[in-house]
Amino acid sequence: xxxxxxxxxxxxxxNLLIVPVGTFACNxxxxxxxxxxxxxxxxxxxxxxxxxxxxxxxxxxPKIIIAxxxxxxxxGAVQELRLAYNCLFAMNHKDSFLYREKIDIDxxxxxxxxxxxxxxxxxxxxxxxxxxxxxxxxxxxxDIIFEGKLRGSTxxxxxxxxxxxxxxxxxxxxxxxxxxxxxHGGKFMSxxx
Numbered sequence: 144x145x146x147x148x149x150x151x152x153x154x155x156x157x158n159l160l161i162v163p164v165g166t167f168a169c170n171x172x173x174x175x176x177x178x179x180x181x182x183x184x185x186x187x188x189x190x191x192x193x194x195x196x197x198x199x200x201x202x203x204x205p206k207i208i209i210a211x212x213x214x215x216x217x218x219g220a221v222q223e224l225r226l227a228y229n230c231l232f233a234m235n236h237k238d239s240f241l242y243r244e245k246i247d248i249d250x251x252x253x254x255x256x257x258x259x260x261x262x263x264x265x266x267x268x269x270x271x272x273x274x275x276x277x278x279x280x281x282x283x284x285x286d287i288i289f290e291g292k293l294r295g296s297t298x299x300x301x302x303x304x305x306x307x308x309x310x311x312x313x314x315x316x317x318x319x320x321x322x323x324x325x326x327h328g329g330k331f332m333s334x335x336x
Contacts, residue, residue, distance in 0.1 A: 157279065161324070162197060165189030167216040170326055172283060175203050183257050184208045184224065185274065185283050186326060188216045191223035198228075207231045207257060209250070211285025211326060212271040213238030235263070235270030240301075259283075264314065266307025267295035273310075275317060282333070286326040287311060292335065295326075311336065 160173040169188030175181060182203040187194055198205060205228040210218045213234060222244055225232050233248035233256060250261050250272050259274040267286045274283040286295040288311050297304040314323070314336065321333045 159281075159324075160197065160201070161330075162194065163327075164193065165216055165219060168327060169216045170324065170328075171220075172324060173198070173201075173203065173205075175201070180204050181206050184230075186211055186217040186285065187220040187224055189219040191220035191227070194220055194224065195227055204228075205230045207233060207248075209256065209259075209274065210234040210238075210242070211273065211283060212268040213241030214268065214286070215242075217285065217326060218242045235272050237265070237270030238268050239270075241268065262313055262317075264310035266297060266303055266305075266310045268299075269301055271295075271310070273314060275321075280318060280321045281324060282314060282317060282321050283324045284314060284326070288314065288323070288336065289325045290328050290331040 156177050158175055158177055162171045164171045165188045169186055171187045172185040174183050180203050182205045184205055187208060207230055208221055208224055221232055231247040233250050234246050235250040236246060237251060254261055259276055262273045262275055264271050264273045264287050271285055271287060287307060288294060294307060297307055319334050322330050323333050324330050
């Protein structure tokens with residue numbers, strides 16, 4: 144199935160595929176260069192064969208998989224994809240109790256990855272992170288906030304509402320006109336936060 148990528152006005156070489164996967168319709172984001180076809184995959188929650196078909200249809204070369212946090216609906220297809228493409232996996236080690244497979248790059252120890260600034264945004268999980276692309280004015284926030292000012296869940300023993308609110312405040316301070324790409328549902332402008 145051919146998805147139509149979102150063309151990024153600020154950098155026409157970069158494109159973004161948004162692919163809802165799994166029972167919870169987790170947004171898997173595939174950002175890629177039109178020239179090199181190299182791609183990074185964010186939150187491949189499920190449906191590895193389906194994602195592989197999309198990657199093949201667009202003739203992409205995945206280089207890295209990044210998880211915004213360790214919940215199964217965001218990491219369910221990681222192992223299959225890393226084996227299929229021999230690529231690296233990056234996640235904050237603070238969520239390794241949720242996802243016990245090997246982490247190649249600990250996002251708690253780096254500030255940037257593939258041009259994306261890593262922002263620690265705990266609350267939903269201890270290791271939740273957001274990925275901010277300053278040039279494209281976009282931010283991948285995982286499950287900390289959704290369209291309509293909905294907050295991520297904090298009903299687990301390891302979650303914390305006050306910490307989540309502080310994380311959302313970090314996103315609010317980035318820029319008033321960035322596009323938020325959440326873990327579920329549609330994208331929205333940060334000005335509505």
